[in-house]
Amino acid sequence: MRAPSILALASLALCACGVAAPLGLEEPVRVERAMLVPSLVTSENSAVAVTAFENPSAVVAHRQRGKLITGRASREAFALAVRLRAEGTGYWVLPLGAPDPSANDELSFEATLSFSPALAAGVHTVELRAVDRDGRAGAASTFPLCVLGPVPDNLNVCDATIAPPIAVLSLAWDSDVDLDLEVELPDGRRVSAKRPATGSATRAPGAAFIDTDAGAHCAHDGARRENFVLDEAPALGRYRVFASLFDACGERQVFARATLHRRALGPTPGSYAQVETARADAQLLAFNVGAGERGAHLVTEFSLP
Amino acid sequence: MNQRSLRLFALAALAPSSAFAQTRASAEPDDIEVPAVVARPDAASAAPPPDATATSPTPPADEPQRASTERTVNELRAMVEQLSSRLARVEQQRANSAPPPRPTPEPPAYARIGSSPVFTTSARPDAYSLLDPVGVVLSGFVQAQHEWSGLSQDQLLQGVPLNRDRFVLRRARVRVDGSWQWVAFALELDANSVRGVSVGVRRAEASFVWRNPGQTSVPWLAVTAGVTEPAFGAEVGEGVRRRWFAERSNGSLAFFSGEADVGVRAWGGAGVVRYAVSVSNGAPLDDRASQSGLQGIDPTAHHDVSGRLGVDTADPARPWSVQGGVSFLFGRGFHRGEEATKPSIEWRDNNQNSMIDAGELVAIPGRAATPSYTFAHWALNADLALRLRTRAGLTRLFAEATVASNLDRGAFASDPIAAGYDLRQVQAVAGFTQEVTPYALLGFRWDYYNPNSDFFEDRRGVIEPRDQGAHTLSPLVGLSWPNHGRLVFQYDIVLDSYARDARGVPTDLSNNLATLRVQGDF
Numbered sequence: 001m002r003a004p005s006i007l008a009l010a011s012l013a014l015c016a017c018g019v020a021a022p023l024g025l026e027e028p029v030r031v032e033r034a035m036l037v038p039s040l041v042t043s044e045n046s047a048v049a050v051t052a053f054e055n056p057s058a059v060v061a062h063r064q065r066g067k068l069i070t071g072r073a074s075r076e077a078f079a080l081a082v083r084l085r086a087e088g089t090g091y092w093v094l095p096l097g098a099p100d101p102s103a104n105d106e107l108s109f110e111a112t113l114s115f116s117p118a119l120a121a122g123v124h125t126v127e128l129r130a131v132d133r134d135g136r137a138g139a140a141s142t143f144p145l146c147v148l149g150p151v152p153d154n155l156n157v158c159d160a161t162i163a164p165p166i167a168v169l170s171l172a173w174d175s176d177v178d179l180d181l182e183v184e185l186p187d188g189r190r191v192s193a194k195r196p197a198t199g200s201a202t203r204a205p206g207a208a209f210i211d212t213d214a215g216a217h218c219a220h221d222g223a224r225r226e227n228f229v230l231d232e233a234p235a236l237g238r239y240r241v242f243a244s245l246f247d248a249c250g251e252r253q254v255f256a257r258a259t260l261h262r263r264a265l266g267p268t269p270g271s272y273a274q275v276e277t278a279r280a281d282a283q284l285l286a287f288n289v290g291a292g293e294r295g296a297h298l299v300t301e302f303s304l305p
Numbered sequence: 306m307n308q309r310s311l312r313l314f315a316l317a318a319l320a321p322s323s324a325f326a327q328t329r330a331s332a333e334p335d336d337i338e339v340p341a342v343v344a345r346p347d348a349a350s351a352a353p354p355p356d357a358t359a360t361s362p363t364p365p366a367d368e369p370q371r372a373s374t375e376r377t378v379n380e381l382r383a384m385v386e387q388l389s390s391r392l393a394r395v396e397q398q399r400a401n402s403a404p405p406p407r408p409t410p411e412p413p414a415y416a417r418i419g420s421s422p423v424f425t426t427s428a429r430p431d432a433y434s435l436l437d438p439v440g441v442v443l444s445g446f447v448q449a450q451h452e453w454s455g456l457s458q459d460q461l462l463q464g465v466p467l468n469r470d471r472f473v474l475r476r477a478r479v480r481v482d483g484s485w486q487w488v489a490f491a492l493e494l495d496a497n498s499v500r501g502v503s504v505g506v507r508r509a510e511a512s513f514v515w516r517n518p519g520q521t522s523v524p525w526l527a528v529t530a531g532v533t534e535p536a537f538g539a540e541v542g543e544g545v546r547r548r549w550f551a552e553r554s555n556g557s558l559a560f561f562s563g564e565a566d567v568g569v570r571a572w573g574g575a576g577v578v579r580y581a582v583s584v585s586n587g588a589p590l591d592d593r594a595s596q597s598g599l600q601g602i603d604p605t606a607h608h609d610v611s612g613r614l615g616v617d618t619a620d621p622a623r624p625w626s627v628q629g630g631v632s633f634l635f636g637r638g639f640h641r642g643e644e645a646t647k648p649s650i651e652w653r654d655n656n657q658n659s660m661i662d663a664g665e666l667v668a669i670p671g672r673a674a675t676p677s678y679t680f681a682h683w684a685l686n687a688d689l690a691l692r693l694r695t696r697a698g699l700t701r702l703f704a705e706a707t708v709a710s711n712l713d714r715g716a717f718a719s720d721p722i723a724a725g726y727d728l729r730q731v732q733a734v735a736g737f738t739q740e741v742t743p744y745a746l747l748g749f750r751w752d753y754y755n756p757n758s759d760f761f762e763d764r765r766g767v768i769e770p771r772d773q774g775a776h777t778l779s780p781l782v783g784l785s786w787p788n789h790g791r792l793v794f795q796y797d798i799v800l801d802s803y804a805r806d807a808r809g810v811p812t813d814l815s816n817n818l819a820t821l822r823v824q825g826d827f
Contacts, residue, residue: 018815019804023460023467035805057657067657078765079809095809098766107765135807 024092028084028119029126031092032112038090040081040131046138048077048130051106055126055143059158062121062150063222065114069126072106074138075099077130080109081137085125093131121149121157151261152211152229153274160271164263167304168274169228169241173256178215178247179284181226182296183208186237186304191228192244208234218249230304238303241280242296248286256282258299278302445479446546450822455815474498475822476545476592478507489514489527500594506532507565507592515573523574523617530569532590535561536581537611537632539688539705540734549738549748549783551795551820555716555775556707556732556754560684562715563591568608574617579630582612587636589714605679609636615688624694632686638711640722642677678722684709684730698740707732717756717773729758731774746783751776764809771811775801791824 024036053071060067073080073096081091096107111128123146129137146158150172156164171181182192185208191198193216197209211227228241243256260278265271280300288297454469461467480493493508510531516524534542540557541564552558568585587609590601615630648671655665688705709730713719719728736750755774762771778800783793797818802811 017798017800018455018813018817019806020455020815021804022458023462025460035809037807040807056655059658061659064657064659066654079805079807081807091807093805093807093809095764095805096766098763131808133808137807 025116026118027088027092028116028124029082029088029092030114030116031082031094032114034082034092034094034111036090037081037093040091040093040129040137041135042129042137042140044139046130046132046136048074048132048138050080050128050130050138050141052103053128053141053143055145058144059146059148059155060115062148063115063117067113067115069111069113069128070109071128072100072103072108073130075105075107076132077107077138078133079131080111081129081131082111082113083127084119085127085140085142087119087124091129091137096130115147117150119147121147123147123158150223150225151259151274152227153261156272156274160266160268160273163272164261164274165229165231166234166263167230167302168261169230169239169258169302170225170261171227171241171243171256171258171299172225173243173254174224175249175251175254176215176218176220176224177245177249177251177254178218179224179226179254179256180213180244180246181210181228182242182244183210183228184240184242186235186239193246207231215249218247220249234304236304238301240301241299243282243284243299244296245284245286245288248289251286253283253285256284256299258282260300260302442482442484443480444482444827445477446824446826447477448475448545448822448824449473450475450551450820453819455817469818474502475551478546480508484514486516487514488512495592497592503592503594505590505592507590508532508534517573517575523579525575526571526573528569528571532565532567533570533583533585534564535566535568535585535589535609535611535634536570536572536583536613537561537634537684538613538686538707539628539630539690539703546824546826549746549781549791549793550736550750550779551781551793551822554705554732554734554750554752554754555777556730556734556752559713559716559730559754559756560707560709560732561589563589563593565590565592566609567603577616577618579615579617580613582610584608584610587638591715604639604641604677605637607637607679609634611635613686619692626692627690628692629689630687632688633684634686634709634712635681635683637679638682638714638719640678640680640720643672643675645674646672680711680721682709682711682719684712698742698746700737700739702737704735705733713756716754719756724757726759728756731755731758736779743787744785746781746785748779748781748783750779750781752779753777772802775799775803789826791822793820793822793824795820795822 019035019037022036024030027036051072051074053069055069057067069082077096079093079095081093083091092111094109094111096109098108099105100108113126123144125142126145128141129139131137146155148155149157151168151170153164153168154162156162169181169183171179173179180193182190184190185198189195189198191208191210193210193213196213197207208228208230211229212223214221214223214226241258243258245254248254258280259276261274262277264273264275266273278300282297282299284297449472451472452469456467457469458467474497477496478493480491482491483489489512491508491510491512493506494504495507496502496504508531510529510533512527512529514524515526536542537560538557540553541561543553545564553561553564566585566587566589568583570581570583570585572579572581572583574580585608586603587605587607588601588603611632611634613630613632615628617626617628619626619628649669651667651669652661653665653667654660656662684707686705686707688703690701690703693700707730709732710727711719711721713728713730719730721727732754734750734752736748736752738746738748740746753774753776755772757773760771760773761768763769776799778798779795781793781795783791785791797820799814799816799818801814801816803816804812804814806812
């Protein structure tokens with residue numbers, strides 16, 4: 001009896017004990033200041049529960065960081081567990097905060113969520129559970145969250161009855177450089193970072209516009225993408241797409257990919273979808289910097305209708 | 306045994322008198338030598354030697370002479386038996402009272418190399434190579450290893466790779482020593498790849514030495530200036546070349562991220578007493594590449610003062626020795642001020658619609674610079690080590706403990722200005738190494754470090770103490786080719802509270818570490 005005990009203690013000491021603390025960058029959602037726990041014992045009849053929560057917006061942008069969920073849990077709870085239902089490898093667990101005297105001393109929480117770029121665009125379900133002193137999770141409180149994709153779609157991914165733009169030309173690249181998307185319209189005018197829209201207002205109805213100037217002045221935002229959006233009633237004809245390397249920002253080269261996304265009918269009557277219809281790749285080297293419009297690299301061209 | 310047989314044969318052949326033998330035995334009990342020629346005091350001794358008798362024919366009718374011969378033979382037989390038993394007794398006594406084997410004489414304090422007497426052994430007891438005829442000692446070693454860590458992830462965190470399962474060149478060092486009657490110097494360069502390849506100075510010191518003629522390894526007084534070791538505790542001064550454990554204990558690494566600092570040190574000893582006092586910048590030089598802008602640069606005019614008073618009973622004539630001491634350190638740390646900032650605009654997406662709405666743009670005014678501050682830090686330390694050489698090999702037991710305030714400079718960077726209170730540290734380490742023949746070694750070390758004994762956190766609205774301490778259990782096994790190479794495997798079991806369980810309560814983090822290291826020396 002003694003020998004097995006000693007063996008058990010020795011094996012316990014030599015095993016890779018402890019709780020792993022992965023960054024969780026592969027997870028679809030991350031929660032700041034929380035630990036990723038692979039599994040939880042759940043009990044729908046548990047005495048602890050999330051009693052209230054507040055979600056300011058049901059829509060999150062692609063790769064959004066810092067989405068705040070606040071709320072309260074019952075006084076007996078110890079921690080809050082958060083995950084996207086049926087996604088990821090576990091729950092994010094964070095300790096509960098101070099009691100709220102205005103709510104019967106229920107324990108407050110603040111969960112700050114960040115969303116993975118690999119998370120599929122569409123509606124997901126966020127699951128909140130309170131955890132008791134024995135590590136058992138109570139009943140789930142859920143709410144839907146619509147995650148947008150990197151290409152503008154007028155929230156079509158959240159509500160299929162909303163029509164996406166007629167066409168979106170999206171240029172994405174792989175390095176932290178100041179690369180500008182330039183599009184030559186059928187009438188010969190150019191839309192670029194200097195003139196991002198055809199109309200007076202960038203997002204005026206019927207206007208064609210470039211949504212952002214990513215990496216401007218080498219201030220990198222991580223997006224590495226610019227979109228040329230053709231909303232209602234675009235000019236018909238041939239569009240030529242250029243990539244202009246304004247500043248290499250110390251990089252030697254950059255690979256860029258242009259994709260064209262067109263409006264299509266959805267599977268059900270009255271619904272729409274956005275589908276990718278074409279793509280083209282380009283490589284720009286550092287010595288292409290500063291060539292301006294005349295030196296911009298022709299990536300692809302497309303025609304409407 | 307052969308010598309003993311020859312002596313008995315000589316006794317029988319020469320037939321000494323029993324009286325003479327007994328006199329000699331009582332006068333010189335340890336002397337077992339027998340004279341080759343002795344006088345014959347009585348008539349019986351007139352008989353021819355036994356061998357001669359045996360070879361000569363005896364007259365058959367001479368009965369009285371035959372009786373006399375038999376009597377003489379019987380007497381001789383009795384005497385031989387008596388002497389045999391006495392010889393056995395004397396040899397047993399000698400074996401019991403034999404003095405311990407004389408130790409191998411200590412190598413000379415210095416050797417003449419070229420035209421200068423160089424104190425090779427006292428300056429570098431672990432050096433194996435002499436650069437002749439320049440008159441200096443050249444030595445070096447390489448430590449390459451593979452690590453496995455429970456913390457390893459193939460990710461980056463703020464630009465720093467988190468992978469810990471990797472090959473590492475931990476140390477590659479070349480050292481030159483010169484040591485003469487009054488002066489000594491040492492220069493040691495290091496290269497490693499711990500945080501990217503880096504090359505730096507590990508030691509660059511010049512010393513004035515007042516030598517003790519009776520004790521070659523420790524001078525009366527030595528004053529050393531340059532990049533040298535602070536006088537504090539035992540671990541910092543323990544040579545990384547001879548240390549079996551892969552690294553110093555966590556606490557020692559937190560107090561001194563590197564073993565060297567720029568300063569001046571006075572040290573020496575008399576008899577078993579050892580002393581050392583140092584004044585240094587208080588910015589230890591980490592041999593690993595820098596991760597912050599101020600590493601190795603002292604931002605304050607205040608120097609660290611440290612000292613150690615101890616004993617060392619090491620004596621080659623004894624199989625055991627004791628080393629121990631108490632140390633102190635005091636100085637000032639640095640709280641970094643902030644640079645002035647320009648006015649800026651911040652967008653706070655309050656409704657989280659990813660668009661700028663009314664009230665979401667906030668003006669951040671420019672802010673004036675804030676001054677830097679210094680704060681006091683101090684530490685007290687005690688260390689003890691026992692060495693015992695047995696037939697199995699050298700056994701070494703060691704223990705060391707430190708209490709400190711605001712001294713963490715390598716792990717959690719104590720900053721009482723930011724924390725609002727003094728941060729207390731506790732460090733302890735104990736363990737042993739056991740040589741198993743000169744070619745193998747076993748060891749075990751326990752190490753505890755708490756960077757902030759007063760750390761609290763808010764859980765469920767309750768301020769609760771949170772233990773930041775970590776215990777590390779480090780068994781190791783090693784193979785050695787004396788003076789030329791080592792192969793060591795060490796497994797660090799780290800028990801801490803750096804993770805959280807499903808309740809959000811701190812629990813042990815999976816951060817055990819295994820190290821397989823090969824070391825080559827010259």
